Amino acid sequence: MPSTATAETLHGFEPYKEKKGEEYMNEEQQQHFRNLLLAWKAELMEEVDRTVTHLKDEAANFPDPADRASQEEEFSLELRTRDRERKLIKKIDATLELIEQDDYGFCEACGVEIGIRRLEARPTATLCVDCKTLAEIKEKQISG
Numbered sequence: 001m002p003s004t005a006t007a008e009t010l011h012g013f014e015p016y017k018e019k020k021g022e023e024y025m026n027e028e029q030q031q032h033f034r035n036l037l038l039a040w041k042a043e044l045m046e047e048v049d050r051t052v053t054h055l056k057d058e059a060a061n062f063p064d065p066a067d068r069a070s071q072e073e074e075f076s077l078e079l080r081t082r083d084r085e086r087k088l089i090k091k092i093d094a095t096l097e098l099i100e101q102d103d104y105g106f107c108e109a110c111g112v113e114i115g116i117r118r119l120e121a122r123p124t125a126t127l128c129v130d131c132k133t134l135a136e137i138k139e140k141q142i143s144g
């Protein structure tokens, strides 16, 4: 499944370089992830804006019912994507809140450090790799 915007596609963000003996989630690291999340959010909001404009423009341009049908299909696909993006924006907001509260970067299930590299790949991660894997296994069992 291709995702529209991941941390990797963020422009101008070098991976964080830890100094030797640096404390996990110190001020500098928090700032790094705050910037990353804000840039990601801005990118997503731009995409949402663009779609809304695009949908308004195109809706007027298809008087033919057949064209309209395929157009509507495309719209609903786009709307689903936007819906996903809106949820992601909410998640980013919640993550920014975690940084403000000094809770960012720790697994919400077991409390261990999630780790800089993992957060870089998934800035909104709230579980460590182990807990995430466990959660996915449970989810599979529930959904069959």
Ligand SMILES: [Zn+2]
Pocket (backbone or CB within 6 Å): 107, 108, 109, 110, 111, 112, 127, 128, 129, 130, 131, 132
């Ligand atoms: Zn954990």
